[in-house]
Amino acid sequence: MPIDHLFVCPKPLYPCLSLSPNFSMIPNFSREDASVIAHSLGRMIIILGFLQTLPLTLAVFLREWPVLPDFLLSIVCCLILGGILLTIFPPVEEINWRQGMIVVALTWLVAMFLSAVPLYLSGHFNSFLDACFECMSAYATTGLVLVQDLDHLSLAHNFWRHLMCFVGGQGIILVAGIFLFRGSGAFRLYVGEARDARILPNIRTTAQFIWLVSGTYLVLGTLLLSGCLVLSGVKLPQAIFHGVCVFMAGWDTAGFAPKSLNILYYHNPLFELLTIIFSLLGAISFTIHYAVWTGHFHELKQNYELRVLFSSVILSYLITLAGFGTLSRQFPSPLAFYRISFYQLISGHTGVGFSNVPVSELANWSELSLLGVIFAMALGGCTNSTSGGIKALRAGLFFKTIRKEVRKLAYPEGTIVQERFHHQRELLVDDRQVRLALTITLCYIFLYLSGAILGTFLGNGFVPSLFESVSASANVGLSVGLTNPSMPTILKLWYILQMWCGRLEFIAIFMLGRFLVTLGRK
Amino acid sequence: MKNYLMVFFILTWLLLGYQESCCQEAVNSQGRVSVATLFSQAKSYHGRTVTVQGEVIGDIFLRKTGFWVNLLDGDKAVGLWVPPELKKDINILGSYKRRGDIVRVRGIFYWQCPEHTGTPDIHVFSLEIILPGYEETMYLDSGELIPILLLAIIGASTITLFRLFRYVPSANPLPDKNNHARDSRWTR
Numbered sequence: 153m154p155i156d157h158l159f160v161c162p163k164p165l166y167p168c169l170s171l172s173p174n175f176s177m178i179p180n181f182s183r184e185d186a187s188v189i190a191h192s193l194g195r196m197i198i199i200l201g202f203l204q205t206l207p208l209t210l211a212v213f214l215r216e217w218p219v220l221p222d223f224l225l226s227i228v229c230c231l232i233l234g235g236i237l238l239t240i241f242p243p244v245e246e247i248n249w250r251q252g253m254i255v256v257a258l259t260w261l262v263a264m265f266l267s268a269v270p271l272y273l274s275g276h277f278n279s280f281l282d283a284c285f286e287c288m289s290a291y292a293t294t295g296l297v298l299v300q301d302l303d304h305l306s307l308a309h310n311f312w313r314h315l316m317c318f319v320g321g322q323g324i325i326l327v328a329g330i331f332l333f334r335g336s337g338a339f340r341l342y343v344g345e346a347r348d349a350r351i352l353p354n355i356r357t358t359a360q361f362i363w364l365v366s367g368t369y370l371v372l373g374t375l376l377l378s379g380c381l382v383l384s385g386v387k388l389p390q391a392i393f394h395g396v397c398v399f400m401a402g403w404d405t406a407g408f409a410p411k412s413l414n415i416l417y418y419h420n421p422l423f424e425l426l427t428i429i430f431s432l433l434g435a436i437s438f439t440i441h442y443a444v445w446t447g448h449f450h451e452l453k454q455n456y457e458l459r460v461l462f463s464s465v466i467l468s469y470l471i472t473l474a475g476f477g478t479l480s481r482q483f484p485s486p487l488a489f490y491r492i493s494f495y496q497l498i499s500g501h502t503g504v505g506f507s508n509v510p511v512s513e514l515a516n517w518s519e520l521s522l523l524g525v526i527f528a529m530a531l532g533g534c535t536n537s538t539s540g541g542i543k544a545l546r547a548g549l550f551f552k553t554i555r556k557e558v559r560k561l562a563y564p565e566g567t568i569v570q571e572r573f574h575h576q577r578e579l580l581v582d583d584r585q586v587r588l589a590l591t592i593t594l595c596y597i598f599l600y601l602s603g604a605i606l607g608t609f610l611g612n613g614f615v616p617s618l619f620e621s622v623s624a625s626a627n628v629g630l631s632v633g634l635t636n637p638s639m640p641t642i643l644k645l646w647y648i649l650q651m652w653c654g655r656l657e658f659i660a661i662f663m664l665g666r667f668l669v670t671l672g673r674k
Numbered sequence: 675m676k677n678y679l680m681v682f683f684i685l686t687w688l689l690l691g692y693q694e695s696c697c698q699e700a701v702n703s704q705g706r707v708s709v710a711t712l713f714s715q716a717k718s719y720h721g722r723t724v725t726v727q728g729e730v731i732g733d734i735f736l737r738k739t740g741f742w743v744n745l746l747d748g749d750k751a752v753g754l755w756v757p758p759e760l761k762k763d764i765n766i767l768g769s770y771k772r773r774g775d776i777v778r779v780r781g782i783f784y785w786q787c788p789e790h791t792g793t794p795d796i797h798v799f800s801l802e803i804i805l806p807g808y809e810e811t812m813y814l815d816s817g818e819l820i821p822i823l824l825l826a827i828i829g830a831s832t833i834t835l836f837r838l839f840r841y842v843p844s845a846n847p848l849p850d851k852n853n854h855a856r857d858s859r860w861t862r
Contacts, residue, residue, distance in 0.1 A: 304731075
């Protein structure tokens with residue numbers, strides 16, 4: 153969410169949510185609101201249907217005939233549902249903030265259900281709930297999986313899993329909405345998806361720039377990753393498939409992989425290094441990408457958020473190392489130790505969730521090492537990136553505020569103390585930004601703890617439960633083994649909620665809650 | 675001192691014996707161990723010769739002194755580091771369209787392999803095909819398409835009907851007392 157938007161936008165980011173005495177005066181949602189929301193939702197569902205033609209085409213191309221009905225049914229469902237909504241509810245010129253938020257929250261929920269249809273029909277999931285879990289995990293770029301016998305899943309279904317990661321990471325709205333909604337309505341939907349970077353003056357050109365960056369890296373990443381595999385003797389079509397899938401999951405910090413062994417499947421340190429590079433690039437804000445693309449390389453050095461990110465990487469790695477202690481001597485060489493420990497940590501910090509060890513390996517780590525990774529996962533990457541978690545800028549603002557308060561006490565009474573930081577340009581820390589940052593941070597902490605408490609209540613240890621909960625909420629995808637098809641249904645449902653809330657950063661979900669409660673009230 | 679040494683040796687023997695018995699519990703009558711057991715008791719099996727059985731899946735990754743292939747046993751997979759002369763024994767690798775060869779391999783299991791910078795693997799020295807792989811038959815069941823076609827027809831008809839008889843609000847928001855029908859209209 154949108155903290156840095158506050159630095160460029162003179163108005164409050166969420167006018168409808170300003171914490172003023174007028175909060176209780178927010179009008180209830182009316183039937184007209186519901187009509188606008190339903191129409192917009194219909195548009196999104198139609199786009200979702202068209203999106204599924206990509207794996208369908210791949211299935212035809214690869215002659216995976218049994219897969220066709222799975223996708224055809226899902227596409228027909230999307231077109232009918234979307235068509236009915238568009239027909240019943242009249243078109244609207246523009247949607248307002250409140251409606252935009254609810255459209256976003258509902259789109260993600262409906263997309264989860266509709267996208268789960270082909271996955272469930274593949275026969276690789278125990279239940280429809282498991283397929284829904286997989287879809288929410290993909291859209292939210294989490295990477296926790298419940299798929300079974302992944303190694304025999306069709307390429308079309310596998311591609312669909314990774315395409316969902318790409319679409320979710322970029323933002324469903326960015327994929328579909330920007331081209332369907334005009335004017336400021338598009339920006340409202342864009343913000344609802346926890347993005348707010350006005351890189352360029354126009355939201356459409358901003359979206360185009362984001363697609364330009366992602367498209368360029370997609371080509372580059374696919375070439376490099378596929379090249380790595382071709383050099384290992386893998387056939388070109390297979391290598392390209394793996395390259396595309398791993399890139400989409402890495403760049404969008406999702407952590408899915410086409411095979412059950414995840415990145416360990418490739419047994420290739422160079423391949424692992426490339427996944428680290430692309431996931432780091434994915435965890436960096438698009439505003440920084442823009443600065444670099446336009447030749448402003450000094451932004452890399454000066455950007456405060458980037459500094460906080462790298463400081464937290466070092467700090468969390470030190471905690472992890474301390475946790476290893478004498479255990480590190482069990483590794484055959486220092487290189488082996490760094491390969492395993494640093495990969496998991498970067499994977500956790502960027503939120504990508506790739507792993508080059510089996511799940512049981514993480515469960516063997518000491519609690520302090522796990523806490524180091526938990527800290528990294530909880531913090532996450534940059535704002536306006538594809539990664540999840542609290543985000544480096546919010547953590548940075550928190551430390552700036554502490555420094556400001558300490559300085560206030562140190563200076564004579566009445567002295568005006570100000571803290572500055574560089575994020576695209578020199579900015580002052582003001583109370584409104586800090587309040588919003590802390591609100592979101594607190595929401596995240598509650599979300600992390602809720603999953604941990606539930607996991608502990610269900611008979612797991614607290615640290616593993618916290619690890620899994622943070623992994624789900626911060627959209628990371630590393631696991632110590634709690635997430636599996638036989639886990640309790642309540643935990644699956646809770647993790648779905650955590651992934652959804654964590655990806656959309658709460659505000660849109662809160663608005664949806666209010667919408668459901670007040671709909672129809674006068 | 676003698677007593678201490680005696681106690682130490684007895685304790686060591688008991689501990690090693692316990693560890694051995696733990697490992698043996700997981701080994702079946704054919705002397706083979708599952709991949710899940712290997713990972714769950716990784717420290718116990720580290721550096722020991724094991725026999726595992728499963729389906730070879732995915733791709734072969736060639737290296738200068740051997741090649742990598744992955745073996746799937748139940749829902750767990752493990753990497754096999756195989757010498758080049760055994761490559762000819764593997765014919766079909768498992769995927770969506772193929773069931774890979776079921777092989778029984780014997781080799782040394784490493785939890786943190788010293789040769790391959792710390793990742794878990796099995797260094798294979800013998801490989802035997804238990805059941806050859808085969809191609810799956812892929813066909814489109816036209817019976818599955820009929821309900822989808824019916825659904826599409828019903829859906830399209832419903833949308834068409836909605837479009838034909840939808841309610842269109844009037845442009846004039848003020849009600850006309852004389853003629854309520856002018857406030858709004860049904861198309862048709």
